[in-house]
Amino acid sequence: MSARAMVVEDEAAIAALVASYLERDGFEVTVTGDGGEAVARARSVDPDVVVLDLGLPGLDGVEVCRRLRTFSDAYVVMLTARADEVDTLVGLSIGADDYVTKPFSPRELSARIQARMRRPRNGFAGAAAGRSGTVRVVGDLSIDVPGREVRVAGAPVHLTRTEFDVLEVLSSAPGTVFSRSRLIDAVWGPEWVGDDHLVDVHIGHVRRKLGDDAAHGRYVRTVRGVGYRMGTGR
Template sequence: MVVEDEVELANIVCGYLQRDGFEVVVVHDGVEAVQTAREVDPDVIVLDLGLPSLDGVEVCRQVRTFSDAYLVMLTARTDEVDTLVGLSVGADDYVTKPFSPRELSARIQAMLRRPRGFGGQQTSEGARTFGALRVDPVGRDVWLEGELVALTRTEFDVLAALSGRPKMAFSRRQLIEEVWGETWVGDEHLVDVHIGHLRRKLRDDPGEGKYVRTVRGVGYRMGTG
């Protein structure tokens, strides 16, 4: 689903995505975006930050209450604060205007190549345990002190990368390549934003690092719990 109030830009993006084999729905304002997301249940939402009726941040907040679609936020603002605000409500990635529709399509394809779980009976085989935290990479579930933790797909992917090699200190670039793909281009501090989300949801004090530990001068690694 493409949500963009500039009709010409929306049509260009739609055309590129359709040529790459995607089924695309286009909407032009925030209220319609929330309603359409409920109706069509998209796999990916390309969402402009500056929309009429509801801005992109509020659309993102509302959509995240019922959808785990991958969400790419478009912004014409280069101010880092705007970018971080957008990501703090659940965006998986962002693209700053002007951008290449071909690059946007490549990012979406990379997102959809990530493992997304499967239908049928889920299993805890291969679950990883760190103290009171359990990460199930097969069922894509995370449990803390026996309670299920609601993570976005990208938050889960970051945690899965860290927990898959718990003794490794990942640089931001290494986590970008693990989660977003080797061809991703952008501000690598995107990783810090998602790490912050994880710590908040896991009730993990950054200074203590029970579950996600900061390695000074390098990046992040898994804590022991």
Template sequence: MTAHQGGGSAGYRALVVDDEVPLAGVVASYLKREHFEVSTAHNGHHALALAWENDPDVVVLDLALPGLDGLEVCRQLRTFSDAYVVMLTARDTEMDTIVGLSVGADDYVTKPFSPRELVARIRAMLRRPRSVTPGSEVGPAQPPRVFGPLRVDVAGRQVFIDDDPIMLTRTEFDVLAALSARPGVVLSRRQLLDAVWTHDYVGNEHLVDVHIGHLRRKLGDDPAAPRFVITVRGVGYRMGDGQ
């Protein structure tokens, strides 16, 4: 996916997927007011077809779709698209959140929700810099960051453990990049939100914990004795030396 340029949200493409046709229409109308190009789908198969055709920058995806549900749509979407995904769910439980984010969603919103807040979250995500990864700086390509067996190639957006590639979502990589940019320095959840989701993110700080959990699992990092991502209780997280 290529970032579209222009003032405000002009040129960005959004795909809204919800089997509640009136709700999908409301969300689409709010996005259109912000100058998004909007497509809508009301089932999973149509959503994937439109995603292939239109290459959206962001997908607003209902979890409880009939037939091919939102989780499976997100799984398949992640095989060909790096669009930001905001999952809509009527169930405000930690497990639903964890499952939704584990298949590649970047954020979640619980129904009923404010369309204005949803659009604010989308705008914040799309303001993430594309050419500069959180924790990196403009300039010559940086050498990989090495933490024991872990190697983080910021320029190439690749992660390896013992030379084996580790597949991360864009958000998981951005969290790791922010932490690895300042080894040994404790970053609060708010600081990580500011670095990865931007300063005007209006969601729950618990989102950081969920992405950290998935990141640790993919890195093979034992939460009880982590080598790479260390919890500092009551404060936040810091990068370990990998030993």
């Protein structure tokens, strides 16, 4: 079956351009310019990728993404005409995986999505051979890599695809400190271009969902000036 993509963009010319690139790359593409309709159609289409405009009329991209995240783990790329960091972080804090600022290169957008879709589901190729297929345990945290399931003290924790991938990479080498750039290569792919503080936002999401925080770092620790590594669970 072909991968499925949804383009949610109210500017018809941009929507058609993005859709044409995705179709060229083999996606079955659904296009809509209405946020409410996008949420409804996503339930039936079950897209693998959603390209989502932030500035939609009515139900804006932030609210659409929030609602998508209640039932979908699609890879969400937000399109925004507002380049300042606040808008970027707003987009990412509600579950977006990546963002592109208008005007943008549809070729670059396509390359980012293709790199993401090619990436091995259970980690990046460079370390895949050395990874265990068993459940990884860090204190009360368990990470079922093949099943892509996370539990804390037996309770399931829902992570987006990207959040799971960040945690999976860190847990693949518990004693290793991963720099932002190394995590970008592992999770988003070496072709990705953008602000590497994207990593910090997703680390924050993972910590919040695990009931962890930067001060204690039971599961994810900050190594100042270097990056992040797994904690000990204590």
